[in-house]
Amino acid sequence: MHKALVACRAGVGSSLMLKIKVNEVVKEHKFPIQVEHSSLDGIPGFDGDLVITLVDVAQELSGKGLKQHIIGIKNIVDKNEIYEKLSAFLNN
Amino acid sequence: MLSDIIGKELIQLNVRAKNWEDAIRRGTCPLVTHKKVTPEYVNKIIEIAHTTGPYIVITKHVALPHAPSEFGALDSAIGITTLETPIEFGNEANDPVKYLFCLSAKDSSSHLEVMTELVQLLENEDFFRLLDNAKNPSEITDYIKTIEQ
Numbered sequence: 001m002h003k004a005l006v007a008c009r010a011g012v013g014s015s016l017m018l019k020i021k022v023n024e025v026v027k028e029h030k031f032p033i034q035v036e037h038s039s040l041d042g043i044p045g046f047d048g049d050l051v052i053t054l055v056d057v058a059q060e061l062s063g064k065g066l067k068q069h070i071i072g073i074k075n076i077v078d079k080n081e082i083y084e085k086l087s088a089f090l091n092n
Numbered sequence: 093m094l095s096d097i098i099g100k101e102l103i104q105l106n107v108r109a110k111n112w113e114d115a116i117r118r119g120t121c122p123l124v125t126h127k128k129v130t131p132e133y134v135n136k137i138i139e140i141a142h143t144t145g146p147y148i149v150i151t152k153h154v155a156l157p158h159a160p161s162e163f164g165a166l167d168s169a170i171g172i173t174t175l176e177t178p179i180e181f182g183n184e185a186n187d188p189v190k191y192l193f194c195l196s197a198k199d200s201s202s203h204l205e206v207m208t209e210l211v212q213l214l215e216n217e218d219f220f221r222l223l224d225n226a227k228n229p230s231e232i233t234d235y236i237k238t239i240e241q
Contacts, residue, residue, distance in 0.1 A: 009140060012197035013158040014150050016207045056145045074185035076150045077214050
């Protein structure tokens, strides 16, 4: 089982919506991923292996040497985009 | 429920804005007037956008201006503003922005339920058609109440 953190800057808006969509995709495809969400402040204490966020935040995080794999989503209601990026992560 | 926090006094149709910052100020104006957020909350949204880019543009033509609750979210609310002319926010994938959903989230157990409903609305093409064609805000609130039944 993988553990994913959906994070955005505030932790109350975009990340929550993204978490709702990610959970839908995870359930539909029975992906072995457990999903949590928080603001970016939650990342340092997060012990899972995947961080999911918006694409501009992902670019910023990628320079920070996180141990987690980072996925950036452009359109948070686009389930195809979420599906493709989660599949690519799982098949890696 | 969504209809509890989207009052028609928070909805504005075909607003003219000069640029993205102006659009956020105009979009959040009813929330300040009706004491859902403080003026500092609006400044914080703009400050974060300046320092970190257009993080609030979340899907095609839609911005969700919001900041962390502790910067002045007084009461849970969502204001809806449509722009007369769409505006570039600097988000390559989803520009230009035509619809702003200005969010004030007080920490509460109902927030997840509300956001789940909002996600469903953002996937609803009829809803956007209504936003394009509505003549007054009560058409929007009536529609939201109808789909909640």
